[in-house]
Amino acid sequence: MSSLWRSAGAALESRSVPPEDPPSEPFLPRPITTTSAAQQIAEQIRAAILRGQLPPGHRLPSESDLAAEYAVSRGTIRETMKLLSATQLVEATRGAGGGTFVRLPEPDSAAAAMSDTLSLWFNAGSTSLGEVNAAREWIERGCLKMAVRNAQDDDLAAIRDAVEAMEAPGIGMDDMLALDIDFHVAISRAAHNAVLELAMNAVHLVRPYSNTMLVPLLRIATIAEQHRAIYEAISARDEPAAERAFEAHMAHLGDVLEQALADQRAEDVSLGTLTSEAHPEVERIRSRVMSRRKPAPR
Numbered sequence: 001m002s003s004l005w006r007s008a009g010a011a012l013e014s015r016s017v018p019p020e021d022p023p024s025e026p027f028l029p030r031p032i033t034t035t036s037a038a039q040q041i042a043e044q045i046r047a048a049i050l051r052g053q054l055p056p057g058h059r060l061p062s063e064s065d066l067a068a069e070y071a072v073s074r075g076t077i078r079e080t081m082k083l084l085s086a087t088q089l090v091e092a093t094r095g096a097g098g099g100t101f102v103r104l105p106e107p108d109s110a111a112a113a114m115s116d117t118l119s120l121w122f123n124a125g126s127t128s129l130g131e132v133n134a135a136r137e138w139i140e141r142g143c144l145k146m147a148v149r150n151a152q153d154d155d156l157a158a159i160r161d162a163v164e165a166m167e168a169p170g171i172g173m174d175d176m177l178a179l180d181i182d183f184h185v186a187i188s189r190a191a192h193n194a195v196l197e198l199a200m201n202a203v204h205l206v207r208p209y210s211n212t213m214l215v216p217l218l219r220i221a222t223i224a225e226q227h228r229a230i231y232e233a234i235s236a237r238d239e240p241a242a243e244r245a246f247e248a249h250m251a252h253l254g255d256v257l258e259q260a261l262a263d264q265r266a267e268d269v270s271l272g273t274l275t276s277e278a279h280p281e282v283e284r285i286r287s288r289v290m291s292r293r294k295p296a297p298r
Contacts, residue, residue: 037072038079045080049089049102058102060090132210133257136203137250140184143200144230144246146191148239155190156235162186163231166224176220177211183227190234213260214253226252 048054061069066077081100084090088105092098147155162183166176181204188200226249233242 038076041080042083054102060100143188143191150192151190158186163227217256
């Protein structure tokens with residue numbers, strides 16, 4: 001067995017997972033439980049992948065070799081591989097050159113997982129609408145600047161298509177929301193920075209929740225006009241003009257939000273209170289973000 005694999009296969013450590021007691025109940029000792037062997041092995045392999053000890057494309061030892069290495073059954077190793085496959089860290093292939101290989105999640109899949117985590121966090125925590133909007137503005141400003149510098153012809157075409165589709169007469173609010181996602185996703189991809197795109201996609205995937213309060217007050221023609229201004233500035237490679245157009249767009253959305261909130265502040269509105277009222281097309285928007293692929297460079 002390779003030294004690279006052995007570096008990832010340190011001795012197992014059993015970790016206690018004490019159940020949580022509600023604060024109102026008195027403390028009562030409960031039986032100690034430990035994570036399963038499959039979970040412990042999966043955590044070791046995952047840690048080795050994250051540290052770079054097991055790089056993408058690395059072939060893991062066979063099921064029987066792993067079972068012997070850890071002194072567990074082959075069934076335990078099969079369960080380990082299921083856990084790792086579920087998080088897209090390994091992939092099994094068949095044939096003469098087959099086996100189980102280390103892989104890394106695609107950016108879009110990672111963004112989806114991040115979005116799911118954020119959605120759960122919003123439901124359980126006290127993250128505010130104001131925090132989400134502020135983060136969106138900062139991240140997208142960075143995407144916009146890099147899009148001005150890095151956008152290719154295909155990127156500009158994708159942004160322009162979203163603008164022109166929103167300018168078409170007679171589109172409804174559902175279509176506008178979908179095209180709004182297309183427009184902003186196209187800008188983040190035009191930045192050609194995978195880290196920014198990942199962060200921006202995660203925000204886009206939860207935006208239907210933050211849009212809940214805005215929808216009744218949005219005017220499609222106004223949003224389309226602002227998108228047009230942003231696109232024209234990007235196309236002209238005019239970074240100051242792009243920033244001005246973006247700031248105007250964000251200011252308008254801020255004014256609309258202020259009207260929607262009436263006597264509340266965005267900082268005082270928890271996202272958890274909005275999730276049950278989110279736009280019913282949230283899954284359609286999610287699918288739209290995840291299905292649009294970055295065009296290949298020309």
